Amino acid sequence: MLNRFNLRKIAQCVALSSLVSGTAVASELVITFDDLNPDKKLAFESAVEAFTRAHPDITVTANNGDREAHKSTIRNALQNDAPDVITWYPGNRMGPFVDAGLFMDISDLWSSDENLSSNFNAIKPTMTRDGKQWGVPYSYYQWGVYYRKDIYDKVGISEPKTWDELLSNCDALKEAGVTPFTIGTKFLWTAAGVFDYLNLRTNGYEVHNDLTAGKIKYTDERIRNTFAKWEEMLDRCSFVSTHATMSWQDAISPFANGDAAMYVMGNFSVGQYKEAGLTDDQIDFFQFPEITPGLPRAEEAPADAFFIPAKAKNVENAKKFLAFVASVGTQTAWNKAIGQLPPNAKALINEDDKFIVKGMETLSTASGLAQFYDRDAPAAMAKAGMEGFQKFMLDPSALDEILENLDKVQAEVY
Numbered sequence: 001m002l003n004r005f006n007l008r009k010i011a012q013c014v015a016l017s018s019l020v021s022g023t024a025v026a027s028e029l030v031i032t033f034d035d036l037n038p039d040k041k042l043a044f045e046s047a048v049e050a051f052t053r054a055h056p057d058i059t060v061t062a063n064n065g066d067r068e069a070h071k072s073t074i075r076n077a078l079q080n081d082a083p084d085v086i087t088w089y090p091g092n093r094m095g096p097f098v099d100a101g102l103f104m105d106i107s108d109l110w111s112s113d114e115n116l117s118s119n120f121n122a123i124k125p126t127m128t129r130d131g132k133q134w135g136v137p138y139s140y141y142q143w144g145v146y147y148r149k150d151i152y153d154k155v156g157i158s159e160p161k162t163w164d165e166l167l168s169n170c171d172a173l174k175e176a177g178v179t180p181f182t183i184g185t186k187f188l189w190t191a192a193g194v195f196d197y198l199n200l201r202t203n204g205y206e207v208h209n210d211l212t213a214g215k216i217k218y219t220d221e222r223i224r225n226t227f228a229k230w231e232e233m234l235d236r237c238s239f240v241s242t243h244a245t246m247s248w249q250d251a252i253s254p255f256a257n258g259d260a261a262m263y264v265m266g267n268f269s270v271g272q273y274k275e276a277g278l279t280d281d282q283i284d285f286f287q288f289p290e291i292t293p294g295l296p297r298a299e300e301a302p303a304d305a306f307f308i309p310a311k312a313k314n315v316e317n318a319k320k321f322l323a324f325v326a327s328v329g330t331q332t333a334w335n336k337a338i339g340q341l342p343p344n345a346k347a348l349i350n351e352d353d354k355f356i357v358k359g360m361e362t363l364s365t366a367s368g369l370a371q372f373y374d375r376d377a378p379a380a381m382a383k384a385g386m387e388g389f390q391k392f393m394l395d396p397s398a399l400d401e402i403l404e405n406l407d408k409v410q411a412e413v414y
Contacts, residue, residue, distance in 0.1 A: 047333070085318045154171075195290040388402040
C-alpha cells in the first residue's frame, strides 16, 4: 500500500520560488514502513504529516506494507533501489545487515543529538554493534507474567518475587483446581517467550545473547540448567494440556474463564483480555521472578526501529527524520496512539493505563533488554529452536535429542 504526503501547494510554491531565485526545488525523502494494523498505520502517517509540517522543503514519499512480506523483501530492497529510511529490528536481528554493509552507521547522530545521547540509555545497547549505533527505535513493549488477580486473592497468594515463591503459588493454584499457566504454542513463538525468561533469569543477559549469537552451544551445561528449570515448571506449575493446538489468542479463553491463572506474554495482549470480558480489577502484571539469586534482571522488550540504508540517496533528510522520530513529542504521540512504550525516557506515557505504567517501571530498571528469541536468533535457528521448545513442553524426556539437533542446526546457520 502506498501513502503519499506531497503537500502539492507547498511544493508548487517552492518550485515557483526556485524559478525566481535560482535555488533548488524541494528535496526528497523516501520511507518504507511495515505495519498495516490500523493503529500502527495511523501513528506512522501522523508522524510523517507532522514531519512534513516541520520540514515543508522536503517532499516525503511514505510506503507502507505487510510486515511478513517486508521480512522477505528487505534484503533485496537494501541491495537495490533502497529507500532513505526503512524499518527493521534492533539487536542480533540487525546484525547481518550491519555486517553486510547494508545499514549506515549513524553514530554521529547519536553523539550530536541530545535526545539520543541522553534519553535512550536503556535501549542503546540493542542499537549498538561494533561500538557503533545503527538505528533509532520508535517503540517497544514489555513482556512478563499477566495474572488473574481475583483468582490470586481468592486462593490467598501474592505476586511471587522468587522462583520458589512462584512454585509455591502454583501448588496452591493446582490444589484449588486452577491450572497455573495458559499458553498457545500452535505457532511456536509463545514457547520462546517462556524459554527466554527462564534463560535470562537462570544465566543472565550475556549468556542469553551469546546463545542466540551462536557463541555457545545448546548442549552447554548452562543451557541445560535452563531446561531443568523449565521441566520443574512443567511439573510443579503445568500449562494447559491442549496448548499445542491453540494460538496465543485461543489460549486467552482458559485465562478469561478462570481455568488458568497466569500467562507469560507481551503487553499487546491486554486489549484481548479485555475483549474477552476481563476488567482491570481482575488482571494484573508482575516481572518474571528471580531464579539465580542476585543475577541482574534483564527483560524481554521487543523494539521496532528505523534505519538508514547504506544506499540511501537523501541521507541528510533521513537523519532529520530519525532525529524527529527520537524527539520527546513524537515518541509520546506515537506510543500513546498504539498503546506501547516510548524508548525515549523523557517521553510521556499514558498514566491511566496501569500496564503501561508498570511496563515503564519494569524496563527502566532492567539490566538489559532482549529482543525476543525469534528476533535475536537468525531465522533458520529461531525456527528450529522454537520447534524444539514446543517439543520439549510436550515431551521433556526428549531433551537430549532436542539439544543435539539444535547444536547441528547452529553449526549450519552461523
